[in-house]
Amino acid sequence: MKNRRKNALILLFFACLLLLAITLAGGALSETASETNFAHKNLSPCPAYPFGIDWMGRDMLARTLAGLSLSIRVGGLTACVSAAIALALGTACALSGGWVDDLISWLIDLVMGVPHILLIILISLACGQGFWGVTAGVALTHWPSLARLVRGEVIQLCAAPWFRMSRRLGVSRGQLLRDHLLPHLLPQFLTGLILQFPHAILHEASVTFLGFGLPPEKPAIGVILEESMAYLTTGRWWLALFPGLTLVAVVALFALMGERLRLLLAPASAQD
Amino acid sequence: MKPILTVENLSVSFTRYGRGLSRVELNPIRRLSLAVEPGQVAAVVGASGSGKSLLAHAIFYLLPRNARVSGTLLYDGVPLTRPLAESLRGRELALIPQGVTYLDPMMKVGPQLCRGQRDQASRLRCRQALGRYGLGPEVEELYPFQLSGGMARRVLIASAVAGEPRLVVADEPTPGLDLRAAGRVLGHFRELAGQGAGVLFITHDLNLALTVADKIVVLQNGQTVDEVPACALQKGEGLTHPYTRALWRAMPQNAFDPGEEVGGP
Amino acid sequence: MRHRLQFTAKKLIRMALLLLGVSLTAFLLMDASPLDPLQTNVGQTALGSMSSEQIARLEEYWGANTPAAERYLGWLGSALRGDLGVSLLYRRPVPEVIGQRLANSLWLLVLAWALSGAAGLALGVLAGASRGRWPDRLVRGWCLLISSTPAFWLALLLLMVFAVWLKVLPVGLSVPIGAAAPTLAQRLRHALLPVLTLSITGAANIALHTREKVVDVLDSDYILFARARGEKHILRRHVLRNVALPAITLQFGSIGEIVGGSVVVEQVFSYPGLGQAAVAAGLGGDMPLLLGITVITAALVFGGNLVADLLYGVVDPRIRRGAARG
Numbered sequence: 009m010k011n012r013r014k015n016a017l018i019l020l021f022f023a024c025l026l027l028l029a030i031t032l033a034g035g036a037l038s039e040t041a042s043e044t045n046f047a048h049k050n051l052s053p054c055p056a057y058p059f060g061i062d063w064m065g066r067d068m069l070a071r072t073l074a075g076l077s078l079s080i081r082v083g084g085l086t087a088c089v090s091a092a093i094a095l096a097l098g099t100a101c102a103l104s105g106g107w108v109d110d111l112i113s114w115l116i117d118l119v120m121g122v123p124h125i126l127l128i129i130l131i132s133l134a135c136g137q138g139f140w141g142v143t144a145g146v147a148l149t150h151w152p153s154l155a156r157l158v159r160g161e162v163i164q165l166c167a168a169p170w171f172r173m174s175r176r177l178g179v180s181r182g183q184l185l186r187d188h189l190l191p192h193l194l195p196q197f198l199t200g201l202i203l204q205f206p207h208a209i210l211h212e213a214s215v216t217f218l219g220f221g222l223p224p225e226k227p228a229i230g231v232i233l234e235e236s237m238a239y240l241t242t243g244r245w246w247l248a249l250f251p252g253l254t255l256v257a258v259v260a261l262f263a264l265m266g267e268r269l270r271l272l273l274a275p276a277s278a279q280d
Numbered sequence: 281m282k283p284i285l286t287v288e289n290l291s292v293s294f295t296r297y298g299r300g301l302s303r304v305e306l307n308p309i310r311r312l313s314l315a316v317e318p319g320q321v322a323a324v325v326g327a328s329g330s331g332k333s334l335l336a337h338a339i340f341y342l343l344p345r346n347a348r349v350s351g352t353l354l355y356d357g358v359p360l361t362r363p364l365a366e367s368l369r370g371r372e373l374a375l376i377p378q379g380v381t382y383l384d385p386m387m388k389v390g391p392q393l394c395r396g397q398r399d400q401a402s403r404l405r406c407r408q409a410l411g412r413y414g415l416g417p418e419v420e421e422l423y424p425f426q427l428s429g430g431m432a433r434r435v436l437i438a439s440a441v442a443g444e445p446r447l448v449v450a451d452e453p454t455p456g457l458d459l460r461a462a463g464r465v466l467g468h469f470r471e472l473a474g475q476g477a478g479v480l481f482i483t484h485d486l487n488l489a490l491t492v493a494d495k496i497v498v499l500q501n502g503q504t505v506d507e508v509p510a511c512a513l514q515k516g517e518g519l520t521h522p523y524t525r526a527l528w529r530a531m532p533q534n535a536f537d538p539g540e541e542v543g544g545p
Numbered sequence: 546m547r548h549r550l551q552f553t554a555k556k557l558i559r560m561a562l563l564l565l566g567v568s569l570t571a572f573l574l575m576d577a578s579p580l581d582p583l584q585t586n587v588g589q590t591a592l593g594s595m596s597s598e599q600i601a602r603l604e605e606y607w608g609a610n611t612p613a614a615e616r617y618l619g620w621l622g623s624a625l626r627g628d629l630g631v632s633l634l635y636r637r638p639v640p641e642v643i644g645q646r647l648a649n650s651l652w653l654l655v656l657a658w659a660l661s662g663a664a665g666l667a668l669g670v671l672a673g674a675s676r677g678r679w680p681d682r683l684v685r686g687w688c689l690l691i692s693s694t695p696a697f698w699l700a701l702l703l704l705m706v707f708a709v710w711l712k713v714l715p716v717g718l719s720v721p722i723g724a725a726a727p728t729l730a731q732r733l734r735h736a737l738l739p740v741l742t743l744s745i746t747g748a749a750n751i752a753l754h755t756r757e758k759v760v761d762v763l764d765s766d767y768i769l770f771a772r773a774r775g776e777k778h779i780l781r782r783h784v785l786r787n788v789a790l791p792a793i794t795l796q797f798g799s800i801g802e803i804v805g806g807s808v809v810v811e812q813v814f815s816y817p818g819l820g821q822a823a824v825a826a827g828l829g830g831d832m833p834l835l836l837g838i839t840v841i842t843a844a845l846v847f848g849g850n851l852v853a854d855l856l857y858g859v860v861d862p863r864i865r866r867g868a869a870r871g
Contacts (some may be wrong), residue, residue, distance in 0.1 A: 014588045064833075070826050078654065111728055112565070114562070114563070115717065118567060119572065120801070120844045121563055121567060121801070121843045121847055122567055122571075122801075122839060122842065122843050122846070123802070123804050123805030123808070123842060123846070124800045124801075125802075125803065125805040125808050125809060126804075126806055126823060126838070126839055126842060129823070129824075129827050129835075130570075130571055130574045130575065130827075130835070130839065131574060133575065133578040133827060134573075134574040134577040134578045135577075135578075136573065136578065136579045144679035152647075185846055206692070206693055208829055211695075212697070213695050214809050215699055216616060217695075217697050217809070217812075218808070218824050218827075219824070220811065220826055220827060220828075221686060231699065233698060236701070237701070237813070239705065240701065240705055240709055241709055243709065245705055245709075245710075248698070248701050248702075248705065249702075249705075252694075252695070252701065252702070255692045255695065255698070256690070256693050258696070259556075259693035259694075260689060260692075260693035262689060263689055263692065263693055264689065267689075
């Protein structure tokens with residue numbers, strides 16, 4: 009019988025490698041992505057330019073890679089920040105209880121009550137749009153569900169008999185947190201962190217597409233697709249198809265990684 | 281008499297993932313053998329975690345999909361295959377489970393008992409089954425969360441025997457009940473056996489098993505280690521297997537000492 | 546009964562507090578934005594040609610010199626009387642703009658909400674019931690793919706295929722330009738692609754969560770017992786019944802996602818609904834309108850949660866009977 013966990017590990021490894029390669033390649037190509045060449049423009053995909061050329065003579069492959077790289081970097085930054093917020097607020101909630109718990113729970117409900125996209129737009133506007141606007145927007149809106157998860161886990165752990173017993177035996181809370189809570193929480197937290205990536209990347213792209221995010225001179229996927237809108241009716245399908253398709257692939261890869269990571273980190277699960 | 285159920289060399293195993301990449305083979309049941317005759321109550325006694333519930337589920341072909349089963353099951357002398365078991369479930373084969381979690385929390389007791397049949401005859405049959413265990417027709421209108429522990433247990437028995445079972449498998453049907461209520465439940469098993477059914481009573485409680493069973497099958501680590509008549513165990517006579525002897529000595533009325541032999545009473 | 550009323554009242558108060566919080570948060574965020582109300586409202590060139598006296602009067606009018614707390618209380622006071630201010634972009638009262646836009650969007654939202662719920666439930670039950678086999682793998686793969694797809698790109702894709710390539714559907718606008726009173730058929734034709742986009746994206750999430758619930762139910766003791774008793778129609782009798790509660794939560798919880806999705810999708814299809822108005826208001830610095838839309842949207846989401854809570858009381862016998870006894 010094949011070992012699904014081993015397969016998951018192999019997949020994780022190659023997915024990481026691929027994403028890293030895209031990030032590095034895109035970063036290196038960011039210059040090429042903005043190079044205009046009016047000598048040949050509006051070329052449909054051909055062997056030399058597999059993703060085609062746009063109306064300003066820019067190589068769509070370079071633009072797409074640069075955009076993906078930007079997406080992954082922004083996604084990574086925002087996912088980490090929002091996961092950190094979730095960890096801090098979730099633990100604070102569970103450990104202090106009382107009005108702190110009530111307040112943070114209320115805040116979670118509040119953030120979840122406004123559609124993400126609208127809230128990101130508002131935060132982005134408050135921060136003056138651009139890179140920092142959209143980063144702040146995405147980072148400040150994606151923590152609630154993970155915070156809820158963390159809160160539940162910590163409460164459950166603190167209610168465990170051995171935990172209360174150790175407390176009574178004089179083990180300090182800080183030590184218990186470090187030695188038991190963190191190791192217990194880490195797998196779930198890591199999985200949650202990876203699973204934030206897809207949402208973060210998609211929301212960044214959407215907000216940029218709407219014009220509240222990354223500035224138009226950056227080769228972001230949202231910008232590329234927004235620009236392509238004007239050329240779709242004239243049949244330049246390649247301007248929208250490949251950038252979108254590769255974005256879906258990158259996001260799906262992150263989602264798949266999160267799922268496999270969950271499988272790997274589960275303490276013991278039945279073979280299915 | 282020809283046994284209604286024969287289990288020969290039954291093994292059930294699972295593969296689980298340990299931490300990381302390691303895989304662990306679990307063998308909760310290994311080469312288990314027993315036989316139940318019509319009109320007989322056979323008790324399977326084993327410590328908690330000795331795979332007793334899996335035995336019940338294996339007979340009904342209700343094990344999780346990742347379980348691997350080997351060995352022979354015979355029902356009334358013919359091989360008990362999955363299609364045969366599926367056709368017998370709820371008619372000749374009846375399972376009495378452990379507690380109220382085995383009732384659908386969103387459905388009233390009456391419809392659950394009737395298994396979806398709405399005709400007058402089956403409704404009458406259900407009402408009679410309830411009545412047999414001292415439950416009035418008003419119970420049909422209750423949801424499981426409204427039942428007390430004892431009531432729930434009686435509903436489970438009633439729903440299992442609403443057909444006319446030839447083999448009843450009861451899986452730890454008494455935990456959480458006080459002695460009197462448990463005694464009543466066990467009385468019902470005796471009654472079923474009296475009507476000619478074979479009863480397989482799975483429990484961890486040897487004392488309880490002795491009050492009702494005709495014979496005791498002793499399990500250790502998922503393996504049959506001994507099969508003795510109940511009367512022999514009651515008197516403590518003719519116990520050859522050391523584990524059985526240890527079990528017997530561990531009973532409260534017999535010195536309560538599971539240790540090595542120091543001379544019995 | 547009294548118990549239920551108390552529960553409802555508590556929920557309503559919580560909802561009002563949350564709405565207050567949303568409006569305050571949105572107000573503070575807009576206040577923090579570097580957009581100058583004077584510049585966005587009056588225009589850079591007009592401002593340049595004015596005397597400082599005129600500018601001072603305008604500043605007073607737009608409240609540039611009053612503290613934020615005072616302005617928020619002022620806004621709140623009028624909002625409670627139903628006055629949400631005047632939209633700077635459309636030069637009409639905000640409730641009027643929102644009302645008209647919402648009427649356009651409602652078609653889209655309700656259709657997409659119902660379709661995504663039904664499709665998601667069906668796919669989720671199918672996948673859960675055939676766990677590990679090919680229908681399950683197919684549904685899960687599809688859901689993973691769709692939840693990795695940005696809604697606006699899916700909209701672009703559908704637009705390319707149906708409107709540009711096959712030329713069977715219009716590119717956008719909820720009504721054909723120039724038509725005064727659109728017929729039902731026309732409305733449907735123009736709402737088709739937006740509804741399709743929103744339904745496809747919405748269904749994926751619901752399907753995945755429903756699948757988890759179905760798997761949980763199928764692993765439960767009572768399903769095991771039902772099978773042991775040789776019951777037929779277990780899926781219909783037990784699984785659907787027990788998936789009903791989480792399905793209610795999922796369905797009413799998806800309102801926020803549908804509304805959020807409509808912001809993006811309406812933009813792609815240039816559908817003149819609430820979502821498009823939100824984008825226009827944000828880009829144009831129309832703070833009163835954006836604030837109004839945010840509050841209304843949040844009210845829709847909280848209202849959905851409230852309805853789900855109340856429906857629980859009707860569907861779940863533990864709450865229904867428990868309340869009747871107490």
